[in-house]
Amino acid sequence: MTLKDHEKTKIRKAFRRSMTGSTLKSGDPETYLLYGGYDPLTVTLTHIINQKAGLAWTSYKHTGVPVATSAVGVGSERFGGAYDNTDIALKIMAIMGFETGLERAEETPETASVR
Numbered sequence: 001m002t003l004k005d006h007e008k009t010k011i012r013k014a015f016r017r018s019m020t021g022s023t024l025k026s027g028d029p030e031t032y033l034l035y036g037g038y039d040p041l042t043v044t045l046t047h048i049i050n051q052k053a054g055l056a057w058t059s060y061k062h063t064g065v066p067v068a069t070s071a072v073g074v075g076s077e078r079f080g081g082a083y084d085n086t087d088i089a090l091k092i093m094a095i096m097g098f099e100t101g102l103e104r105a106e107e108t109p110e111t112a113s114v115r
Helices: 005-020 028-037 040-051 085-093 108-113
Strands: 067-068 080-085
Touching: 005 040, 040 067, 067 085
Parallel strands: none
Antiparallel strands: 067 080
16 A cells, blocks of 8 residues: 555645644634644544545544444343444433433333433
8 A cells, every 4th residue: 555646745734734733723724624623643644544444434533333332220221232322312311301302102111200
């Protein structure tokens, strides 16, 4: 695997930004879009490696892959499987009795007693 010219250009640009330290927490929208407040060189190298490995990330911290979960206790039957990370918060909120927009059909005797 070799670096393409456009990848080398990105690395050089990110290296210069990292060495000057001017981009971290700069408030510049373009910089934030490119690096998300992280070290430019680290982010650029990570993105290039990920692309070459065929990995896709939806942000700087999460993939778009469902998260495998399990649980013990009240409402634990809702967590046997893989779910989008935002669904996990909704499940926890529903078990705690908060309105989430989830259908009442999901309510169990255990969660009803929490209300």
